[in-house]
Amino acid sequence: MRIFISTGEVSGDLQGSLLITALKRQAAAAGLDLEIVALGGEKMASVGATLIGNTSEIGSVGIWESLPYVLPTLQMQRRAIAYLKQNSPDLVILIDYMGPNLAIGNYIRRNLSHLRVVYYIAPQEWVWSLNSRNTNMVVGITDKLLAIFPEEARYFQQRGAKVTWVGHPLVDRVQNFPSREDARAKLGIAEDVISVALLPASRRQELKLLLPVMFQAAQVIQAKLPNVHFWIPLSLEIYRKPIEKAIQQYNLRASVVSDKTQEVIAAADLAITKSGTVNLELALLKVPQVVLYRLHPITAWIARSVLKGSIPFASPPNLVVMKPIVPEFLQEKATPENITEAALEILVNQECRNQILADYEEMRQCLGEVGVCDRAAKEILQMLPNFEH
Structure with a gap:
């Protein structure tokens, strides 16, 4: 057949x-x-x-x-x-x-x-x-x-x-992800290190529009939390050079890895991520996240003129239950300041983390x-x- x-x-x-x-x-x-x-x-x-x-x-x-x-x-x-x-x-x-x-x-x-x-x-x-x-x-x-x-x-x-x-097929996929402990051991992350996953791109346009704003936010987070380390898994190997160059430019304590996306996501205390399928993976693994997305200004203008605010959310976890489970910043709201503020709030405020995790549980019921x-x-x-x- x-x-x-x-x-x-x-x-x-x-x-x-x-x-x-x-x-x-x-x-x-x-x-x-x-x-x-x-x-x-x-x-x-x-x-x-x-x-x-x-x-x-x-x-x-x-x-x-x-x-x-x-x-x-x-x-x-x-x-x-x-x-x-x-x-x-x-x-x-x-x-x-x-x-x-x-x-x-x-x-x-x-x-x-x-x-x-x-x-x-x-x-x-x-x-x-x-x-x-x-x-x-x-x-x-x-x-x-x-x-x-x-x-x-x-x-x-x-x-x-x-x-x-x-x-949703990701319900099956996350069954094969390592536990947080195993993932951190495999990546060699010490217990006192705050591990933040940066997930900027599966498309070339995303690398161009999201990487600079994400790395600027990472720079500020790094200055405020000296025990933070950033992990960037590659969706495609062709992105390695531009990402490594940007890490040097922003002077980040960061590691770029291939074929270790599962470990990076499972080991994370927080993810700063583009909007996409990965948001659901993070939610299913109970990793808090800050979501951002930017389109070309012309596309954004066309979308706003045509859609006229009819899309309430962009990230799948928020869309599934139609409420703001995770902070998301779109277009001109996707600033380093907004991302930094939301990320630090999740990292230092246990109540904020607990609320996200409780909402993830509700969302999980809708995925089969x-x-x-x-x-x-x-x-x-x-x-x-x-x-x-």
Whole structure:
């Protein structure tokens, strides 16, 4: 049986790899030979997917920021469509990656209507839908939608999609993270050291817009807390040089590490982080965090003009329960002063920490039980023709 998966960016590659691992395990148990072909990244390739294109570095947020990626994205779409025309798979799985995946799904519906399509981790239309166009398209191209949030499941179900809520895959992923003690021992962090994770980027634009403000805040925190040490895990190795250069420039006590993201996050007393999937990982590991995000000023202006304040929050932990669990600073509010103040408050005020941890518990209830990837894999395999289970 052949499954084609399409996803993009660092987070899509991670989610794809977790799903593939579960699919292969269940297929093997059922005596099914499974071939997986994909648009994705190294993580998916490492668990057995054959890549027809690497999309992990093609990613941006915003209209202005996406311009350099228009051509590479179109080339990937064409490559996927050419593959689907020549090698009809038994099933197509779309993971997030809205623009390209809606185009691929649309092509399938018009020209390869016999193909069945599963959307796993649908675009966040339930949070910030501007009009019904994209929502209708998601519903129209999808035979089954596997939702990761209860609210997302409700939203798409009300609009006519066939939906199953499976829970959030990070619930499974954090089961394999080391304990705080083990992580600190592995990184060699002494007991009296305050460990702060700095998580600036999985995209190039984020490095440019978020790193300076994050490092300026770190500089002030370091001056006030002499026993602090900063850890920066790399999402992509290509970011090492600019980050190491900035560490010297700001004179930070900081370590840059590859392939140790789990240890860095698990060992942290606090994270200063961009908005994204990592916010949920931190919440599930009970690490307090300060979240910031900046877009290009043109994108921010367009977003404000169009959305007119309709997005209450940006970070997933706050969005899940629609309340400010963690401090988040967007655009012009993402200043070194605001970040420093919020970070120091969490580090020195036990009451503030306890409140965040209590709110994390409430949020955790909305993410489902362990076994998410297996539930998703089971739903997917049951859609294969002639699958005996």
